[in-house]
Amino acid sequence: MQLEFYKYQGxxxxxxxxxxxxxxxxxxxxxxxxxxxDRRFGIGGxxxxxxxxxxxxxxxxxxxxxxxxxSSMCGNGGRCLVAFAKxxxxxxxxxxxxxxxxxxxxTVDENEIVALQMIDVAAVNVTPDYVFLNTGSPHHVQLxxxxxxxxxxxxxxxxxxxxxxxxxxxNINFVEQIDGNNFSLRTYExxxxxxxxxxxxxxxxxxxxxxxxGKTTATAINxxxxxxxxxxxxxxxxxxxxxxFLKGPAQFVFQxxxxx
Numbered sequence: 019m020q021l022e023f024y025k026y027q028g029x030x031x032x033x034x035x036x037x038x039x040x041x042x043x044x045x046x047x048x049x050x051x052x053x054x055x056d057r058r059f060g061i062g063g064x065x066x067x068x069x070x071x072x073x074x075x076x077x078x079x080x081x082x083x084x085x086x087x088x089s090s091m092c093g094n095g096g097r098c099l100v101a102f103a104k105x106x107x108x109x110x111x112x113x114x115x116x117x118x119x120x121x122x123x124x125t126v127d128e129n130e131i132v133a134l135q136m137i138d139v140a141a142v143n144v145t146p147d148y149v150f151l152n153t154g155s156p157h158h159v160q161l162x163x164x165x166x167x168x169x170x171x172x173x174x175x176x177x178x179x180x181x182x183x184x185x186x187x188x189n190i191n192f193v194e195q196i197d198g199n200n201f202s203l204r205t206y207e208x209x210x211x212x213x214x215x216x217x218x219x220x221x222x223x224x225x226x227x228x229x230x231x232g233k234t235t236a237t238a239i240n241x242x243x244x245x246x247x248x249x250x251x252x253x254x255x256x257x258x259x260x261x262x263f264l265k266g267p268a269q270f271v272f273q274x275x276x277x278x
Contacts, residue, residue: 021278023054023061025271026102028094028132030215030245032271034061035102038068038080048086050278055084061276064207064214067095069102072116076109079117083209091119091154093218093264097132100124101268119154126268133265136222140258142230149227153262156188157223161233165194165202170213174206191220193228199236201228203243215245218264225250226259 021043024035034054036043044050045068054060065083072078079099083089096117103109104126112125123135136153143150149159158177162168174190177183190206203224205217225239229252238251248266252259 019278020275021054022273022275024102024105024273025061025063026098026268027245027271028098028216028218028268029243029248029266031094031217032063033095033098034063034066035099036066036068037106039071039077041070043068045080048082050086051082052084052086054276054278055082055086061274064210065089065092065095067092067099067102069099069106069108075116075121076113077103077115079115081118083207085209085211087209088118089209090156091117091137091219093134093136093154093220093222094216094266094268095218096122097124097134097218097264097266097268100126100132100134101130101270105270117154130267130269131265132268133263134218136219136262136264138258138260139226139262142226142257144231149231150188151223151226153219153222153226155219156183156186157220158183158188158190159224159227160190160192162192162194165192165204168192168204170204170206174213175211178206178208189217189220191217191224193224195228195233196242199234199238200240201225201233201242203241205243213244216243216248218248218266221248222250222262222264226252226262229254230257
């Protein structure tokens with residue numbers, strides 16, 4: 019069977035996009051999904067995303083990590099899916115869609131900048147060494163020095179597979195502050211099992227964590243990731259973060275067909 023696909027990237031976080039509104043795609047075939055995401059034997063991507071019909075919203079997001087397994091929310095993937103939905107003329111410049119962590123609102127402008135509303139965050143676990151929170155996916159946030167030369171892959175893997183998070187694991191973010199509301203981060207992503215150029219739920223987690231521990235009082239925070247720049251804004255009241263938005267570019271790369 020010939021499979022038509024589209025490739026999108028958001029600050030270097032790249033995804034295989036498939037229009038599955040006719041529900042033709044074999045969703046339980048984890049081996050196929052992993053093969054499509056393989057950078058040597060397939061299309062290549064940090065994940066694969068299906069756009070499907072939904073009765074109550076504009077569309078449904080179904081997200082798979084590059085290991086072939088369905089996973090929790092992906093912020094950059096959600097932003098890319100919004101851009102994909104616009105390309106398919108499913109939406110125009112604003113949308114409401116459903117994902118594994120619930121309802122999302124988003125806008126997309128003429129410059130391919132997508133602002134995606136993330137889930138509210140109330141539970142933030144602060145320890146002397148790290149912060150843990152869930153922004154649609156679980157995230158460990160840790161301040162480090164000399165981020166540019168930090169061994170993200172090996173240290174990230176050791177925490178992800180360590181006793182702290184058990185079999186389920188967590189995404190691991192390493193952060194360095196630049197100034198008041200500017201931070202740089204690098205992320206080890208579970209499911210990809212490597213560092214990625216960007217992680218949207220990770221950037222969201224870092225912004226909230228830095229506000230919680232007092233590294234910034236800003237509610238609009240700029241984040242440098244390996245693949246570009248993201249921005250996170252939110253409202254905060256008595257430790258509850260609402261109107262959380264992840265904003266950045268989401269760009270079409272190419273489309274094609276592959277035999278499956």
